[in-house]
Amino acid sequence: MPSAAERTRTLVQSTCSAVLIAPGTEGARPEQLVPDARTVGTGGEVFLLYPADSPAVRAATHAQDDELPAVLELTDVAPVAVPDRIRGRAWVSGWLTSAPGIAAPGHMMLRLEVGEVYVDDLWGDAAVEPEDFAAARPDPLTGYETELLQHLAAAHDDHVQALSTLLGRDDVKSVVPLAVDRFGLRVRCRDAAGGAFDARFDFPTPVTDVHGLRRAMHTLFQAARS
Structure with missing residues (x-):
């Protein structure tokens, strides 16, 4: 399974939603903090790009030489329609400073020096050490x-539904793909009673790119149809 550090690093570098919480931004609209x-x-710090007039930039600038405590809150939502679509959350907290000269005119880059990291997702919840976060790589x-x-x-709902044959139970009514990583595919199932549960299918070996993923998925679907 992916480590907690890898899972958090993946969320930070993915397209999931993120909002910055820091003193001085309390009155801002949520979209202004994204x-x-x-x-x-390279050192594990998180760089955040904002318009130069954003509340986050003003808060960091007004702090001047003082490091501003801040939390980057990430929310991962499944890109397909499933019950309980939130797949995970992560919180990266630390100290926020401005990094002038990096961003294009009209924008400012902010630097979040990581102090604490916590993830709560489909694998469970865990704290992550800053050095482990820095050393990890995204999926x-x-x-x-x-x-x-x-x-x-x-386009391949018939293949996905066929995965129910690998679950060893006859009450599965629907199967929806929920998440995929280099180690395997996770699906969310609905049973005859209307309850939902997750199942995971591990790949024979971890994949490293989309070509390997296609081969792994083909093998998985073949197993479901055999």
Whole structure:
């Protein structure tokens, strides 16, 4: 399974929603606290791009030489329609400063030095040490996951439904792809009583790119039909 550090790093560098919470931004509208872009530096710091006149930039600038405590809150929502669509949340807290000279005119880059990290997702909840977060790498499939899951649900629903044959139970009424990573595919099922449960299908070996993913998915669907 992916480590808690890898899962958090994947969320930070994915397209899931994120909002910055810091002193001095209490009156801002939620959309004003969403960064235009975010990335992780070589030392594990998180860089957040905002319009130069945003409340987050004003708060960091007014702090001047003082480090401003801040939390980046991330929410991961499944890109397909399933019960309970929130797949996970993560909180990256630390100290916020401005980083002049990096962003294009009209924008400001903010630097979040990571002090604490916590993730609560489909795998469970865990605290992550800042050095582990810095050393981790995002899942190599994160850039393809949304498109793949939506494609599976829309164009290959028959293959997905066939996965129910691998579950060893006869009360499964529907199967929807929920998440995919380099280790396997997770689906959300609904049973005859209307209850929902998750199942996971591990790939024979971890995949490293979209080509390996296609081969792994083909093998999985073949197993379901055999």
